[in-house]
Amino acid sequence: MIKTKMTELLGIQYPILMGAMAWITTANLTAAVSNAGGAGVLGAGGRDENWVRQEIRKTKSLTNKPFGINLSLQTTPLRDKLVEVILEEGIDFVTLGAGDPRPFLPRFKEAGIKTVCIVPNTKLAKRMEACGADMLIIEGMESGGRIGNLTTMALMSNVLPEVSLPIAAAGGIVDGRGLAAALIMGADGIQMGSRFLLAKECESHPSNAKAILAASDTDSVTIGWSRGKGLRGLKNPFAEKYLSMETSGVPTDQLGDFVAGCSKRVADLGTGEDGMNGIVQVGESLEPLKKIQSAAEIIQEVTEEAKKLLKKAPQFVSQ
Ligand SMILES: Cc1cc2nc3c(=O)[nH]c(=O)nc-3n(C[C@H](O)[C@H](O)[C@H](O)COP(=O)(O)O)c2cc1C
Numbered sequence: 001m002i003k004t005k006m007t008e009l010l011g012i013q014y015p016i017l018m019g020a021m022a023w024i025t026t027a028n029l030t031a032a033v034s035n036a037g038g039a040g041v042l043g044a045g046g047r048d049e050n051w052v053r054q055e056i057r058k059t060k061s062l063t064n065k066p067f068g069i070n071l072s073l074q075t076t077p078l079r080d081k082l083v084e085v086i087l088e089e090g091i092d093f094v095t096l097g098a099g100d101p102r103p104f105l106p107r108f109k110e111a112g113i114k115t116v117c118i119v120p121n122t123k124l125a126k127r128m129e130a131c132g133a134d135m136l137i138i139e140g141m142e143s144g145g146r147i148g149n150l151t152t153m154a155l156m157s158n159v160l161p162e163v164s165l166p167i168a169a170a171g172g173i174v175d176g177r178g179l180a181a182a183l184i185m186g187a188d189g190i191q192m193g194s195r196f197l198l199a200k201e202c203e204s205h206p207s208n209a210k211a212i213l214a215a216s217d218t219d220s221v222t223i224g225w226s227r228g229k230g231l232r233g234l235k236n237p238f239a240e241k242y243l244s245m246e247t248s249g250v251p252t253d254q255l256g257d258f259v260a261g262c263s264k265r266v267a268d269l270g271t272g273e274d275g276m277n278g279i280v281q282v283g284e285s286l287e288p289l290k291k292i293q294s295a296a297e298i299i300q301e302v303t304e305e306a307k308k309l310l311k312k313a314p315q316f317v318s319q
Pocket of ligand 1: 018019020021022024043044045070097118139142143144145146170171172173174191192193194195281282283284285
């Protein structure tokens with residue numbers, strides 16, 4: 001057990017959240033992480049009401065431990081329907097990103113659902129604290145998937161002293177060294193996405209895990225900055241084509257058409273023989289990602305390594 005404000009708030013054994021991953025984090029992986037003492041998070045990105053209802057129910061049938069669901073808050077009619085389904089079904093917590101969570105916080109709170117806001121800078125972190133969020137995730141640009149502009153180290157340096165809510169650090173953290181470092185920096189835990197792409201229970205197409213196992217740190221690339229936000233994954237023909245379209249000034253709506261549906265395609269089918277289905281979204285800390293393990297083995301290895309390192313820390317201090 002590692003006790004922090006985050007484990008107390010969420011009622012979990014270890015301060016590890018599984019980062020939600022759209023089209024990837026389903027009931028099996030979510031329940032496996034929660035059963036192992038972390039907290040699994042269903043990814044509702046791109047999904048409809050039926051999927052959300054069914055997957056919450058399925059996860060509840062697989063675990064009696066706390067788990068959450070990630071909701072993207074861009075204004076769409078579907079978003080409001082998903083909020084209603086989550087309120088009806090009940091869940092331990094929601095992680096909220098990609099939009100303004102403020103209108104939704106009171107309703108989740110009334111329903112006893114804890115609210116965890118994903119923030120990219122200090123200003124928004126303070127604003128979410130003032131609006132009554134229960135916890136924050138600070139997600140640095142080392143992360144796989146959609147990213148902001150600040151690194152995880154800069155976010156920890158900037159945000160942690162300014163906010164007293166429990167905070168999980170995310171982005172480039174893949175092992176016990178990262179967990180120990182985050183706790184020593186003053187975070188209350190971590191969120192990992194990439195490491196769980198190598199979990200046995202992960203249902204992303206097997207070729208994606210294979211590509212991650214073979215990757216080295218220089219294989220990471222970001223596309224999409226010209227459309228406002230980067231998307232990090234592995235270099236491949238799709239990424240090269242996108243970058244050449246971006247540098248040659250192709251209009252943003254055409255770039256949008258080019259990437260539309262690529263997360264689902266890659267999760268379901270892999271990047272394809274010609275590498276043109278999309279990119280394998282994964283973070284920058286690629287070198288340590290060298291084995292497939294169960295979610296329980298991942299949680300155990302990360303927490304044991306962190307405990308060892310934390311116990312060693314006092315040796316650096318002379319009286
Ligand atoms: C394939 C993939 C899909 C992701 N999808 C989402 C998502 O739907 N919603 C979200 O809030 N974050 C998403 N993320 C970010 C993760 O939840 C997590 O914060 C991130 O992976 C942490 O950095 P790491 O990849 O270095 O562990 C995604 C990340 C990856 C790798």
